[in-house]
Amino acid sequence: MTENNQHKKVRRYGMVIDLDKCTGCGACMVACYSENNVPFRTDETKKLDSLNWLRVFKVSNNKSFPDVDICHIPMPCMQCDGMHGHGHAPCVSVCPAVATDYDHETGIVSQIYTRCFGCRYCMAACPYHARTFNWWDPVWPADMKKSLNPSVSVRMRGVVEKCSFCFHRYQQAKEKAFVEERMQVEETEYQTACAEACPVKAITFGDLNNPDHKVHSLKKDKNAFRLLESLHTNPKVYYLTKRDWVRRQCDNIDSHTDIKE
C-alpha cells in the first residue's frame, strides 16, 4: 500500500507552531473564543477558573538586560495519540462515560458535552491542562447572544470542555467535498480559527500524514519538538524554535540536561 493510499484511510490533523514567530498578541485566543462560543465572566482575574481552549503562556530565560529573552507558547489541546499511538490519549482511556473519544478518521480527541457528567478525571489525567471546567453557567452579554456560532453547541455548568481543532469546520469541509464528489478535504478548506487569525502565520495546521500539507514537512524540521515529549503522550501539536532555552522549558528531560547555548 502506498503512503498516499494509506492517507486516504488515516488522517492525523495536527499543528506546527513557530515559537520564534509568535508575538503573544492573543489573536488566536480571541478567535477561538469567538469561533467556539467559549464563555467568559466579568471578572477573569482567577486564570485557573477561566475557560479557554487555547492559552498563551509567557516564559522567560530569567536573565537580566541585555540578555533577557521571552517566548510565548500558545497551547491548545495537544490531541494526543497516546502512549503507543493507538488513540489511548491520557484523557480518553480514563473517562468513565466515554464522554471523550479519539476519532480514528482524523486523530482528533472529541468532547461530548451532553455525555460528560463532570467527574473531571480527564482534567486530572491531562498533563497540559488543556481541559477546562464550566464552574459557572455561561452568560453572554445580550448582544453577543446574537453572534454565537450556530455550528458549535454551547455548554452548560458542570461539564468539561476543550479544544476540538474546530471540528465543526472539518465536518463542513467534508460535506462540501462530498457534494462536489471529492474524497479529499483540501488543506485550505479545513483550517482552525486560531491558525487563520494569527497575524504572523505562526500557526500552521493540516494533516500530518499528508505530504501535500505544510505541516507534514514542518514537523520534520530539525527545530521541531513537542511539549513534554518524555511523557509519551504523542501530541499532534509540534513547536518550532531555534532557542535552546525555550526547548528546555518545554520538557523536563531537556530541563535536566545541559544544552549548549
Next chain:
Amino acid sequence: MTTSAIPSGVKRCSTAQFMLWITAIGAVLLWGVYAMGLIWWKGLNQTNMNDAYGFALWIWADLAVIALGGGAFFSGFLVYIIGKKELKNIINYAVVLGFICYSSALLILAIDIGQPLRGWFIFWHANVHSMLTEVAFCLSCYFLVLTIEYIPLILENPKIDRVPFLHHLGHNMHGIMAVFAAVGVFLSFFHQGSLGGVAGVLYGRPFAYRSGLLIWPWTFFLFTWSAAAVGPCFTILVTWLTEKITRKKLVKDSVYQLLAKISGWMLLTYIIAKIIDTWYWAAHTAPQFGFHLMDFYSNNPVYGIWILIAEILVCGVLPALVLITKKGRENGFLLISAAILAVIGICINRWVMVLQVMAVPLFPFHKWYMYSPSWQEVATTILPVAYGIILLSISYRYLPVFPQEKELNPV
C-alpha cells in the same frame, strides 16, 4: 415504653442525654447538609477547586473513608472465610463502620460531580477501560452487600424481632452471610484496587503513574493491601473510642489482640511492598518520564520529603513493628497509638495520591499548584463524619452490636 427498643440485659444512657448528644452532632450534620445544598444548587463554583485542581479534598475523603471502611470486608473475610470465630465479637461493628464509610463515599461522589443528575451515565455509558467505571460498579455492588450484611443486625432490635416474619428473615440471613462475605471480599478487592488504579494509570502524571501487572498498576494491589491492613486498625480505634465514650468494656482484649496481630502483619508486608514500589518508581519509572525524586518534594511550602518519611516510616514501619510484637499489642497505649499512626499513614497515602498529584508542576516554567478548600468543601467533608457518629450512636443504642457486652457489663 422507650426502653423496649433497647436490647435486653444492657444499660444505655437516658433518652434526654441521648437526644442532647444527637442534637449536638445533628447541628454539625445540618451545617454539612446546608453546604451540600449550596453546591447542588449553585454548582462547584462554591468550592476552591480550579482547572489545575480538578480532584481535591472530596476525592481524598472518598479514598480515605473507603480505605478505612476496609475493616468490614477484611474482618468478614477473616470470620467467614478463614474461620477466625473470635472476631465475630467485633464483626458487627466493622460492618456498621463499613456501611457508614461506603454510604459516605457514595454521597461524596454525588456531591463531587458537576452534573449530579447525570451520575447514572457512569453505568449506562460505561467505558470499560476506565478505572473509575470499575470503582463505580464495585462500590455500588459492595454497598448493596454491606446493606445486606447490616440488615440482620437491624432485625435483631427487640421491637423488630417481635415480628415473626422479620425474626425468621434475620435468622435465615445470618445463615447465608458467609456467601455475602465472600462476594464482599471479591468486590472489595476490585474497587479498593481500582481506586489505586485511578491514580496509577495517569501516565501524564509521573508522580502518580506506576508500571504494573497486565492492565493493573502496582497501586491497584497496594491500595487493596493497605485497606485490608489498616481497615481493622480503624475498627479497633473506633471500638476503643466507643468504649471511652460509653465508659464500658465492650470487646474482650483477646479480640483486640487477634485483630491487631493480623493487622500488624498485613501492615508490615504492605509497607515492605510500598517501600519496594517507591524505590522502583523513584529509580526507574519517574526518571523515564523526565523526573527526579526530589522534583516531587522540593520548592513548595507543603510537600517536602517529610511527607514520604511520615507515610512510610512513622506511620507505616513503626506501627507495624508495634502491632506484630506481643508486648506492643498488650500495652493499651502502644496498641492505640499504633492504630492511630496506621490510620494517619493511610490518610497521608490517599492524600498524596490525590492532592500532591495535582500539585506537582509538569513544565519547568510552571509553579506548584497549591490549594486550600472552601468552607463548603470542609462542611461537606465533615458531613459524613457527623452522619457516621449519629448512625453509630443509634446502632449502639438500639442494636446488639457487641455480643460480649452483657458478659463484660452485667446489669
